[in-house]
């Protein structure tokens with residue numbers, strides 16, 4: 001058996017986005033591998049035949065092929081591929097053959113949907129005719145996005161394209177983005193998500209429908225918060241979508257809604273679940289390619305969706321009269337994507353011991369159908385985490401996990417690393433976490449928890465950090481460390497801490513408020529909530545919402561009082577700062593401020609700058625950079641590991 005190391009990353013495989021063929025006999029899915037030599041990811045569409053059990057590559061997989069969708073008659077498979085540079089729409093016959101490129105948008109395709117008559121509707125940004133100079137003239141608040149770059153002047157619109165390659169024909173216009181098209185069963189209407197107001201401070205999109213005969217656009221559902229992933233019911237009477245009514249705010253449960261295409265009546269079907277739809281469980285061992293939308297049963301009475309529950313993600317179903325049922329059994333799973341066909345669910349499932357593999361479930365029988373990671377994992381010392389619970393000082397129950405080194409013995413004492421997730425409204429859960437396995441395989445116990453502010457424990461819990469960053473969330477984490485440090489096998493003289501984004505904020509806050517940690521690594525972190533309002537791609541709404549409306553002009557003192565930079569002169573813990581130079585979410589200036597302050601104050605510190613990487617370095621950065629990042633984390637902790645106080 002070999003330990004899991006930073007280099008193990010190169011051998012991981014990620015499967016997801018299963019899609020049934022219309023006859024239900026085959027399933028296509030996306031498999032992503034890492035090409036170490038070329039330092040890049042390669043995603044390939046594979047096809048699994050349910051009768052023969054044969055699993056074959058369907059596209060060449062030298063670039064990134066994703067979002068496979070069968071045409072309604074099953075004769076074509078469309079997918080988005082970067083093989084010509086940017087993500088463009090391709091189509092091929094399901095019998096095989098060469099894929100044909102259907103779109104040539106400069107900035108690529110965002111999403112698409114099949115029409116009943118073998119046409120497709122595509123959401124794509126119009127080519128920017130004014131792009132003559134490399135100088136950028138900016139006049140909107142939302143002019144760039146982390147991981148995307150600068151948006152340019154042209155909005156996203158809907159276009160019709162034909163399988164023979166003719167088109168694209170533009171079908172919506174105006175100075176606003178239009179995304180997530182869904183086609184009515186008769187092919188006469190397209191519903192889509194759009195924000196058609198001038199105010200760009202808080203975006204609360206709505207659902208619109210365009211009539212393809214007249215070109216007229218109707219407001220179908222007036223959004224008051226988030227609206228995404230609309231899908232027509234097979235009888236055309238409803239559109240299901242994900243949304244909430246609380247403005248632009250990630251600190252609420254997004255729910256499954258339906259709107260009647262006749263009366264316009266809209267209601268949430270999943271409110272009583274009190275859980276957010278979709279997968280809110282983070283990991284560094286996933287390569288996200290799927291867009292997971294609600295899926296209707298053929299009778300138009302039931303909808304399938306995923307939701308996050310206490311560190312797990314399950315498939316659920318809900319009827320139009322709001323009867324909710326958990327569909328995937330068991331309690332240790334993170335379903336990242338799924339498809340449904342006549343009583344059968346195909347789903348991609350992560351567990352603490354493996355990245356996602358595909359499963360089929362029929363009549364309560366579960367069959368694993370891919371084993372891409374199995375040979376590798378049989379040869380590795382994988383540690384399986386133990387679920388644990390803590391009581392915060394105010395009595396609130398906090399969930400967590402302890403990942404012990406392989407070969408753990410309770411007679412020994414082990415150093416401990418506290419890992420803190422970001423968001424703050426993300427969560428940890430029952431998924432495979434490469435970084436944590438590397439630490440456990442290096443001899444550390446890893447403690448990871450879901451303090452208040454995390455998703456998956458109800459709306460009251462997720463709102464527990466609002467207006468209180470560094471308050472009770474900090475206490476929850478410290479209370480968990482206190483409880484674990486009392487265990488006989490934990491070496492309380494060797495406690496370490498790390499986290500990214502909001503987790504990096506909390507790492508910075510911790511070293512400024514306690515001296516219990518031997519060393520810290522702060523990643524893509526926040527130290528100054530005041531400057532971040534103006535420099536992050538989302539700062540102008542996100543920071544204000546997270547601090548419960550506090551803004552620069554009225555609440556400067558409060559904002560700075562919750563910013564670690566104010567307390568930098570209390571830090572004694574050695575801090576390594578890891579940051580990406582193209583991070584538009586928590587911009588590089590945050591790391592620069594923290595580094596300069598700590599250096600001036602004589603704290604042991606080091607700044608590691610990753611060029612050509614954004615906020616998602618740990619999840620989808622260049623593979624070599626990801627390995628180097630992990631080496632920096634383990635190396636820093638090892639450097640300070642010892643028995644001295």
Ligand SMILES: CC(=O)N[C@@H](C)C(=O)N[C@@H](C)C(=O)O
Pocket residue numbers: 250421422423424426500501502503542585586615
């Ligand atoms: C909404 C958002 O992007 N928040 C960031 C500050 C954050 O903490 N992101 C997390 C999810 C991360 O790990 O990057």
